[in-house]
Amino acid sequence: MVGSFRAELLKLGKRPATWLLLGIALTLGALFAYVIPYLGATSGTTGATADRGLAATLPANIVGNTLGGYPVFLGALLVVLGVLFVGGEYGWGSWKTVLTQGPSRTTVLFGKFGVLAVAALGFVLAIFLMGTVASVLIALAEDASLTFPSAFDIVRGIGAGWLIATMWTMFGAVLGILLRGVALAVGLGLVWMLAVQNLISQLAAPLLPWVDSAQRGLPGPGAGALVAALGAPTGTPGVSALMGGGPATLVVAAYLVFFLALGAVVLRRRDIL
Amino acid sequence: MEPVVCEKLTKRYGEVVAVQDLDLSVRAGEVYGFLGPNGAGKTTTLRMLLGLVRPTSGRVLLHGRPPGDLSGVGALIEGPAFYPYLSGRDNLRVLARYAGVDDRRIDVVLDLVDLTDRARHKFATYSLGMKQRLGVAAALLKDPQLLILDEPTNGLDPAGMADMRTLIRRLGAAGSTVLISSHLLGEVEQICDRVGIVARGALVAENTVAELRSGAGLRILAAPLDNAVAWLRLLLGPAAVAVVDGALDVTVSPSRAAEINESLVKAGIAVSELRTRERDLEQVFLELTGGESNGR
Known part of the structure; x- marks a missing residue:
């Protein structure tokens, strides 16, 4: 298992797409969580999201503000990462090359899952660091308070972000396995993240009470409720306090375990063609 | 104990029978040629040997063990498949980690296939022949007692084919067992001790080349x-x-x-x-x- 983990780590670290996705995540995170809200607040505009104000971008709100992207757009990037990392083995035909070196399918897959979990933590920490730098710069520019959340809140926020990010990478990994490739898996993963989730919460749930109840058992709303419980601005796409932080954590964790198990079972049962 | 034994090996894909009741045994230390036309079931058989494909029925034993334990077994199946963004050396580093092999072995196998000079270059820039040689290098990483090579000279120029035959003969002479599939009769004739001919998924002959021809x-x-x-x-x-x-x-x-x-x-x-x-x-x-x- 250690050998497979080290092999996967080398593959992920040397893959340009990994760093491209991280760069995009940091750029979009900085843009939508700090730059645009700050410019809006300082220019005195009165748009629909103007109520966030300058306070949301200050160090005191760093946990909620950096977590806000995980239910949708950061989540989508992590799904793409998971698909590329696992689905790529089908595209290149490299499963046979790996498996003929001797490791079992389960060993290889859990090596991949382990590395994806590490990558997800790296994304979360990098985005938190970006948020820290951005919020401090804004506080200094505006001569505002440099008060940070408690260490407990920070660790809890990073932990929640890691859980959600890992769950999305596993979602991508399972799509790659089920669809045995990259293109269709990325396409369907993004359709789910960017379209279907929004249609369910914005269109179907207000019309049908049973959909409103059922969506609480879906991964996106679970992630949205979890980050909302930790202070993410509720105007952010996908962020909605549909349930408390405890149940939301359970929903996200349940999907993480489900994706791990589904990926392992399907990969073990199928022939490698 | 014979390194490779197949008994009544069968693989069906729905109505299509890829391999039918195939009995095959490869003796220790021999170079065995697995001959057949395209689509005869050679690659499917090799995939079953390596546990990549599950047989519909029948039994496979490698060194007396069922598929799954590939210690001491190296393989190149149906063309080389590597990570295009990694160099040849990094591809082998990845595989060495899966195999639990020391990185020092990488230099040895690169030298064996004459790829040391291009090892730093990305796999995506390799010619077909270089990719094939990297595939053979990967198969040799574990210094295997049993080497399974599926059409190993595909894409090689005449000099590369001659080098590959020399390498295979050398491995056989050193005591390794080699199972090589091919549709190139001249190649098999030159390097194999025994030959099995497969057609429509079944073994139709198995003997030395000399006996088959006589x-x-x-x-x-x-x-x-x-x-x-x-x-x-x-x-x-x-x-x-x-x-x-x-x-x-x-x-x-x-x-x-x-x-x-x-x-x-x-x-x-x-x-x-x-x-x-x-x-x-x-x-x-x-x-x-x-x-x-x-x-x-």
Whole structure:
């Protein structure tokens, strides 16, 4: 298992797409969580999201503000990462090359899952660091308070972000396995993240009470409720306090375990063609 | 213990039978050629040996163990497949980690396949022949006792093919068992101790190359030719005698050579040459496989 983990780590670290996705995540995170809200607040505009104000971008709100992207757009990037990392083995035909070196399918897959979990933590920490730098710069520019959340809140926020990010990478990994490739898996993963989730919460749930109840058992709303419980601005796409932080954590964790198990079972049962 | 044993191995994909009741055994230390036309079931069989594909029925044993434990087994199946964004060396580093092999082995196998100079370059920039050589290098990483190579000379130029044959012969001479699949008869003829011929998913012949080629009959140079033809047709039947390029091709057991020679001489026919006529492997192959290529 250690050998497979080290092999996967080398593959992920040397893959340009990994760093491209991280760069995009940091750029979009900085843009939508700090730059645009700050410019809006300082220019005195009165748009629909103007109520966030300058306070949301200050160090005191760093946990909620950096977590806000995980239910949708950061989540989508992590799904793409998971698909590329696992689905790529089908595209290149490299499963046979790996498996003929001797490791079992389960060993290889859990090596991949382990590395994806590490990558997800790296994304979360990098985005938190970006948020820290951005919020401090804004506080200094505006001569505002440099008060940070408690260490407990920070660790809890990073932990929640890691859980959600890992769950999305596993979602991508399972799509790659089920669809045995990259293109269709990325396409369907993004359709789910960017379209279907929004249609369910914005269109179907207000019309049908049973959909409103059922969506609480879906991964996106679970992630949205979890980050909302930790202070993410509720105007952010996908962020909605549909349930408390405890149940939301359970929903996200349940999907993480489900994706791990589904990926392992399907990969073990199928022939490698 | 034989390194490779298949018993009644069968693989079906729905209605399509890829491999049917295949019995195969490869002896320790031999270079075994697995011959067959495209689509005969060679690659499917090799995939079952390596645990990549589950048999519908039958049994596979590698070194007496069921598929799954590939310690001491190296393989290249159906073309080289690597990570295009990694260099040749980094691809081997990744595989060495999976295999639990020390990185120092990488230099050894790169040297064996003559790829040291290009090891730093990305796999995506390699020619087909270089990719194939990297595939063989990966198969050699574990210094395997059993090497399974599926069409290892695909994409190689003549010099590369000769190098590959030399490497395979050297591995065989060093005590490794090599199972090599191919549809190139000349290649198999040059390097294999024994050959199994597969057609339509079933093993139709298994023997040494020499034995497969032998036993076809006798070739006789005799004068006068017309008298010799008439005499032999009288002796063996019209269908057993044919005139080819001024000589007689006689379909008869080579063990009767002395008897036939004596008979011709007693009939007043001068025999200037009499030898066992060997079929070429291509002829054997086409006879056994029916000349088919079903593209399966």
